[in-house]
Amino acid sequence: MDSRFRGNDGLLNMLAKYTFVALLFACLNAHAQSSDLLHAIVNQLSQHTAIRASFTQQRQSPALTQPQTSSGQLLFATGHGMLWQIQQPYQETLALTDKRTVRIDANGRMQSVRNERGVGQISQMLQGMLTGQLDEVERQFTVQANGTVAQWNLHFTPKQSRVAQVLRDIQLDGGTYLQRIRIDMQDGTQTDIQMTDTRDAGPLSAQEKHALGLP
Template structure:
């Protein structure tokens, strides 16, 4: 009987020690200075039998923002930072006017990739499952504006965010996969120039 109680106590303590919290996930995702890699985005529209697929690369720099570099089906570069969203055209980076909830959605996207739980908890109920290597975070909207756009957002990953699924209220959804991300301590010269403009 004593052995059984000891075993149960050890299992309970081990389970508590291995619990993975929202704060630990935030620290894990916020640790790298720069994260970059390829992405595939699929937009599933109710009216279309196959998803609209786009591909490209991203650069997430903790101190600067996000570069979203589409290569297919069209080539188009975007930058999301404290100034808002900018699109590159032949004359350089042009800040786009924010429309409706667009600015809030962009800040949300940035918060998701950085693992900024404080920002996310302002607008969502967060439910985390798993451990540091394999986790899933479900976001359920709290704010009225986000409830009008999303029914829920599911994010999963390991060392970095690997998959984001946005379920929209009208029945459409977006799936974003970033499965080969790497980290670095520095931006390239070209990336620094892009964030500086």
């Protein structure tokens, strides 16, 4: 072979190696930045022991001719669970903890509700984010963080094949507080929850404590 071509081959190989190394460092740097941002976001969210917010939820499904929309109030009690109070177009209160989901009627009576597959992992992930338990979150999900602490986006992909068969991914958006949750299921169902008027919850009522199993 002509020495000129052998020289070109050597130059191309060297450039390829340098390009690979540069891309590797770029990927590692991007991962480190994403990890740093994720830890900063979790630290910020975990400063609030309990929050209240108004929500609007839109659910779309291939089985539905049009999206279903509901609205109401929610309460996140860090480390204990969530109260989901639907006010429109019907009234219903659900209490979700790491152990159970119950429906609460107007008289305060509770009835156990069987969780759909994937719901338990979603609830645990949200609790992990709000309590700063990042190790548990990353054990179950691959997490990608984008943006800044002031305005961020988190993308969660399930690691467990059993969960991944049902749940495609979850996206969280927020700033000081969580502002939006989007859940995509493998069957094409999409749930989009927008939160407004988010604030520190203040003291919980006796009924709220009872629903969440607090003393």
